[in-house]
Amino acid sequence: MADEALFLLLHSEMVAGLYRAAEQGEGENGRCTTKLESMGFRVGQGLIERFTKDTARFKDELDIMKFICKDFWTTVFKKQIDNLRTNHQGIYVLQDNKFRLLTQMSAGKQYLEHAPKYLAFTCGLIRGGLSNLGIKSIVTAEVSSMPACKYLKYSIISPL
């Protein structure tokens, strides 16, 4: 990423702008999150294309998830995912204890209800990256205490 501050400020304004537009025009809260997530999806697709152009093919899904946790996260947020858990049947939990987009906001419970807005884009980012690597999935996020957050990725099981 060229400059962290640039992305951070742009992202904050994106979230704020979308919610402002929703208040004035049509739409309820849910649509804003969907819009943010779809933006992230498209960005993730492009990003993953760029980041993997020199790497070898991935052996399996676990390998792909490890790539996301290490290289992808490092390139986008300058740190790795702190914890990856799986049940080996398609569900993965990625835990980031100091999520870059939330560290400035609070270190505890303040602003907790606003946190999901800032995670939607990143959920889309992960989903877009995975989709371009051939994995259809659903990605959700939860925050229990800032700035730690968890991303859950469920596979959509499709008949082969």
Place this chain on the structure above:
Amino acid sequence: MTIHNLYIFDRGGSCLFYSEWHRRRPPGIPQEEEFKLMFGMLFSLRSFVAKMSPTDMRDGFVSFHTSRYRLHYLETPTGLRLVLNTDLGVANAREALQHIYSNLFVELVVKNPQCPPRAPVQSLLFRQRLDAFVRSLPYFGPRNP
């Protein structure tokens, strides 16, 4: 050697943040009035210093002191004004104010999407970090008897 209190004003004169550590004397006027008084005084002093300076001005108004306390002032290019009151033992708090601005205010308030610009600072994280920083300063001592 001790630090009394800190004010942060924006360009328009509204007080964005106030915090005190060792204030001996209650002000005797409501807080709103106190902020307006402080800002008005700073505004006048700044323009006075600019007009009456006998040599070329470099930093402008930096600090003033009475026989009991010293007031340190920092103004950023964006018009944010930071004011720190300390006792007389502290000669220069400019670096501390600069640190408060660039490492605490910009990082935790400007970059916080929940803190709109020119609005009073509600962020608890900012308050905590500022408190920790001020307490860690070498001239933050226990109250003088």
